[in-house]
Amino acid sequence: MSNKVIKATGRSVEGKGASRRLRHAGKIPAIVYGGTAAPQPVLLDQEKIWVASQNEWFYSTILDLDVDGKVESVLLRDMQRHPYKQIIMHLDFMRVNQKEVLRASVPLHFINEDISPAGKNADVIIMKELVQVEVSCLPKDLPENLQVDLSELELGDIIHLSKIQLPEGVEIPSLALGAEHDVAVVVARKGRVEAEPEVADEEATDAEVPATKAEKDAE
Numbered sequence: 001m002s003n004k005v006i007k008a009t010g011r012s013v014e015g016k017g018a019s020r021r022l023r024h025a026g027k028i029p030a031i032v033y034g035g036t037a038a039p040q041p042v043l044l045d046q047e048k049i050w051v052a053s054q055n056e057w058f059y060s061t062i063l064d065l066d067v068d069g070k071v072e073s074v075l076l077r078d079m080q081r082h083p084y085k086q087i088i089m090h091l092d093f094m095r096v097n098q099k100e101v102l103r104a105s106v107p108l109h110f111i112n113e114d115i116s117p118a119g120k121n122a123d124v125i126i127m128k129e130l131v132q133v134e135v136s137c138l139p140k141d142l143p144e145n146l147q148v149d150l151s152e153l154e155l156g157d158i159i160h161l162s163k164i165q166l167p168e169g170v171e172i173p174s175l176a177l178g179a180e181h182d183v184a185v186v187v188a189r190k191g192r193v194e195a196e197p198e199v200a201d202e203e204a205t206d207a208e209v210p211a212t213k214a215e216k217d218a219e
Contacts, residue, residue: 004057005064005071006049008042019090028088032065032074034095042067049088053079060106062096062139073139075104096139103173105132106143108164108185112151118188124155125191129184133161133172141169148185159186 008030011022019029026046033039042065052058058076065074078092096102108131113119118126133146146164153159162175162182174181 003064004052004061005066006044006052008044008065008067010068011041011043023087023089028091030091030093032067032072032093032095035097037095040067044091046088049091050086053088056107057144060104060142061144062142063093065093073098075102075139098139101136101138102142103134103136104142105134107132107145109145109147110150110186111147112149113153116150116153118153118155118157119150121155123191124188126150126153127187127189129187130161133164133185134174135166135170136173137170141167143167143170150186153186153188155188155190157186157188158184161185 011029022029022043023046028044028046028049030042030044031039032042063074063076065072073096074093075096076091077094078090080089080091081087082089108128110128113126118124135143135146146166148159148164150159160182161172161184164172164185166172
């Protein structure tokens with residue numbers, strides 16, 4: 001886990017009208033909540049946060065949120081985007097207690113697909129059923145991502161959730177709920193099906209030829 005610093009300023013004015021004016025001014029209204037402290041409304045710079053939001057770490061790592069010089073450890077919990085403009089409408093950050101186990105979704109990185117037997121076979125489709133997974137761990141152990149090695153993947157293989165290699169101190173809570181929660185992460189299946197020859201049509205065509213010839217001979 002690496003330290004990523006996000007700068008913010010406190011805000012005292014709330015409401016839809018105020019938030020609209022802030023967005024026009026290039027700011028993002030946000031809220032910081034959790035822990036023993038009261039929820040705190042803050043402001044962030046739209047341009048800087050938009051750039052940060054293009055990185056995977058923004059969604060899956062513990063962030064150092066600097067609010068007017070006071071730094072808190074937080075985790076992004078929700079982001080509201082404009083439906084068609086490149087604008088972030090609102091952000092929710094949750095305070096993180098370094099001594100308490102948390103749950104967070106981390107992205108899956110699929111590696112070595114191109115060198116796998118399935119990846120080399122043009123007739124095989126490699127289906128990635130999940131792109132992220134929820135883990136539980138202490139904040140210090142939270143990984144930026146989890147790697148899924150596909151180097152030995154062959155046609156017909158299925159990689160289940162339980163086969164993902166986890167760093168020390170990291171667990172997947174859903175696996176404790178029973179075998180039915182050990183879902184497929186990757187499936188390699190046949191993708192190209194050869195068309196069957198239309199034998200019946202060919203036989204019908206062949207059968208029609210002599211009959212036609214016989215009719216012509218009769219004329």
